[in-house]
Amino acid sequence: MSKIKFIEAEFHNADKDRRAIRQRLERFLKTRRALERGIVPPDPEDRDDRLRWETELMQIGLGREGQDRVDRRVGRLVERRAAAAGLSHLKLDDRRALEVLRNGVELIRIRTEHQADEIAAGIHSGMPWMAPATDLLWKLMRRSVRNGDAGFRLPPVLLDGPPGIGKSIWARQLGTALGVPRCGVEATAEQASFGIVGTQGGWSNAQPGRPLLTILKHLIANPVVVVNEAAEAGVATSTKGNCFGLTEGLLSLLEPSSAASWQCHYY
Template identity: 50%
Template sequence: MTRIPFIEARFFDPAETRHALECRFAVHLRKLRAPHLHLREESNGIEAFEPDLDIKDMHRIQRHAKRILACREAASGLDHLRKEDRVRLGVFRDGAKLFWVCSEHHADELAASIHTDMPWMALATDLVWHAMRRSVREGWPGLRLSPILLDGPPGIGKSHWARLLGEAIAAPTTVIEATGENASFGVVGSQRGWGGSCPGRVIETIIQNRIANPVVVVDEIEKAGTPTSTKGLTFGLAEALLPLLEPMTARRWSCPYFQVRFDMSWVMWVLTSNNHRLLPEPLLSRCPPLMMRNPSFPELVDFVRREGLRRKLSDTAIASLIEALEHPFWRGRPPSLRVVIRMLTRAADIENRPSLH
């Protein structure tokens, strides 16, 4: 993995405290006054104050150290933050890491793995496959995907595909339910001064993992509400995402909570919807919808076999699930992937339940 500058801030050596600066200035002053004197240094590399400095000298040194620290704090770009927030952002002192694909062959293997598991999501997998190969071919420092909007019937596995993508490339993945978030606040954060103000889920994920290109899934984005403040201001999720989905503005995105600029252009966005026509045009222009279809019956059977083996189900349990899928009740309208996953979970629970005596 490579590193990139992620935050528009300057970080100084934390070991250079006010006391350390004062000691260093004192040593330097004594050397200026007595260049012929060989000064002894202590084991920590800093010599303590000696009696040859009077009170006036010490006051000057203290003022100088205090002034330098104040200038550093102002130059850092973080002087408006509380100490605990500055400490949290200190993880980006050396930048943030980027996940990357090591070769085009590796990209082929990853795309083939995803397609094998969910062939009905071929449009999305094909888009990711070409992006992975392009990142290698053009020598990018990390994997970068254009925002993806998966549109299609409910229960076909759009969110499951996004999680599968994160697992395949070993990137941290966070799933945000648009219907359960407080509009844009849960995603991008809220400004200080609001009750319960906090950073958004996206920046929190990056801070926790120190990875600049996580997979961020916004599920059922067309169902997000649009709260309105008492002053008539609206805070819609789709509108809040616009600067994050545009590469030019995402490179210097200003966090409402930290009020610091971050490079969010590497975040891999996967949005899902059941009806893209309910979304605003500016959002659709940034991520044109990919029309997904329902999985066919043979594809569901293959999914049960693979997922059953992955969950270590017995052959009998897998055969029973396939038999259930072949029931006349499902004739002409196969169950959704969500139903199939619930069936797999139930089968695993039954097989692993304790024996009753």
């Protein structure tokens, strides 16, 4: 497995940042006051002289005014750093939920063509009537190996066939064989795109979409996402006339360039 950065945000320890910034500012102010008092700076090559300088700095007080200046500057710098990190607009619980992405997420890859052959053969032996889908999967896995892809990417696949032949079962077996988590969305039960892309924070039942929740839970960036009965999906319309269709939700994730910079509605 290889690991990738998954979120355009920086994770900082606010308390640690605050302490570090305070120490730098206090030292800067003490150094300036030491020079104003005529204290000779240390010789960088002389260890004893450096110790003398540190002792001199420790004896310099900042006073109430100096501490107030440091406090104000620390507050402003911490706020600006938090805003630049990209998470300051979130509630504390939501920031904590995203903390698991601090060190990136794993990508499951197909390492060898032999592994691709074994996965395809295992799925085919259990469901030989799904051979067209399995054959497509097999070719894509071998191509991924030849391309040296960091993770296996299965392009959007539409399984079209009569009811009861095992389309959903094939998708479940795919996730198990690849060793990736799977999440499912029932298009007939969820008439809007919310199950895929999530709900904006202003809604009373707001939450992230199921694919993102699956990634946050397992820390694997390429799960299998199955949309059952996609052709039967309806469109939800708000009281203001806004439409929230499954198709619109899927488009931003299926088109590669928009998917690369996709933004979660909830977060």
